[in-house]
Amino acid sequence: MQSSAFMTRKELIGFLILAALIFIVFPVALDNFRLNLFGKYLTYAFVAVGLALCWGAGGILSLGQGVFFGLGGYCMAMFLKLEASTPENTAIQSTPGIPDFMDWNQLKELPWWWEPFYSLPIALAAVVAVPVIFAFIIGVAMFTRRVGGVYFAIITQAFAAIMTILIIGQQGYTGGVNGITDLRTLMGWDIRTDEAKTILYFVNGALLFVVLLVAQYVRKSKLGRLLIAMRDQEDRVRFSGYNVANFKIFIFCLGAAFAGIGGAMFTLQVGFMSPTLVGIVPSIEMVIFCAVGGRLSILGAVYGALLVNWAKTSLSESFPELWLLGLGALFIAVVMFFPNGLAGVWSEKIEPRLLALFNQKKPSRPTPDGAPAE
């Protein structure tokens, strides 16, 4: 029968397995350094989950998610930088009390738009609000003009390029190519210690699950089905009385909000934010995480982010120059042979075998408690 349940039993099991991995297996199995590394990988999962909704469900391919990741990360970094730049800490500067890079660039006072970032609540709100406002402006400009498909992808990529150029060019205000570095404490709590990093890892995991649950709700709502409908037959949706642009703007903004949270958690766990995380290459990498995981699956997106980043770290430790080639090859292989990514391999190849095995062992039982699969 038609179910509109929030989560099927299969999906619930998927959520539980991922939770066990993130909250039990990784913390037990990995040393502090590796755990922090996995925490960093998981910050990209926020972006990939957003892409699974935007691109996988809605067919809106954004090659500029790095912008939103970066905006969220910079908002967090600005707060942390201000906290680190007390007049005592910066006494040797020609203008004490402002971030070091501003002083190096002969700034005499804090720019007005940095002021609000003295406040943690404002900074935290900005982590979500700034990416969403940017996405909203881009979304309104593009979607109400019916710009879509490849054109939209190219334009978002251009935004990623512009954003990096801006950040690098405005060194005095943004820290330039080095980014915002040397972040120390959050409300007096030192975020550089092993203990803090472990706590932040768990905070990150918890936030990721909040995001996953929101994504699951959206996917299971009528809006989620509308996204799929729009991907297939945009005109039919429009002539069924929906303002298609509004739905695209919404899902694009939601993806930006997720990315912004991921960016902020990156800053907290890794201790800096820089334009290398904003530009074209990271933005494309984020799409690859989603594609490898299976762009239709929000859980797949998390595994994609984990796996590709883990491969990246392992490979680029030994063969740094091969990584980009490997990534390209991986993307082509996924698109050609596994269009539904890891999630597709799981649900088409592995799961049926597991079920067959399971059913062989207990041949006498019909479907468990009579519940149909979906």
Place this chain on the structure above:
Amino acid sequence: MTERFILKVEDLTVSFDGFKAVDHLSFYVEPNECRVIIGPNGAGKTTVLDLICGRTKATEGSVQFKNKELLAMREDQIVHAGVGRKFQTPSVYEDLTVFENLELSYPKGHGVFGALAFKRDAAVRARIADIAETIFLDDQLDEKAAFLSHGQKQWLEIGMLLIQDPELLMLDEPVAGMSVAERKKTAELLNRIIQDRSVIVIEHDMGFVADIATRVTVLHQGKTLSEGTMERVQNDPKVVEVYLGH
């Protein structure tokens, strides 16, 4: 004073790079009328429907539906005003089930937040079951639309319009590509659903046209060639020459 016409199309013109696909066309549709538009390929029939429902922007003219100017409205606003449109090639959501296809057309929760909060309540289920029976798909509710036959997809799209209960229903070649048996069933279906509403149908099958039409408009090169009852149009020498002759 009640208006005599539900739809008034006046001087409607669209030009694609200088080519006038619809050329100063005027026609009027009464409440509960079933108007059939016929004409040779490329006459501009589909384009007329595109103009009425806002898919193509008109160069000139006016389209008034219940005294509201449609040309100034967005597509979704035109739908909410009460105009439903079926496309020439069946347009259904292949990745969704028949039930979900119908559900998305149910006239509730059309805003972003409405769609997020939309609940599949008993009224929705009952209405969908009802429509599914009308369009002969009550046994296929849980099937993906991709697995339906061509004819069944046409029915599904008609069902998606019915669930909106439009006052003006526009159908572009609803029986094209159907088997003889499907055609008969569709004729029966259409005869049932054109009651209590105004309908504009584009169709080539003259037997079918004779069966359902209140009045017929013959379109040729974007202009009205002839208009009137089926009998009158069929005997119009101009129509015989450009359309019915071959």
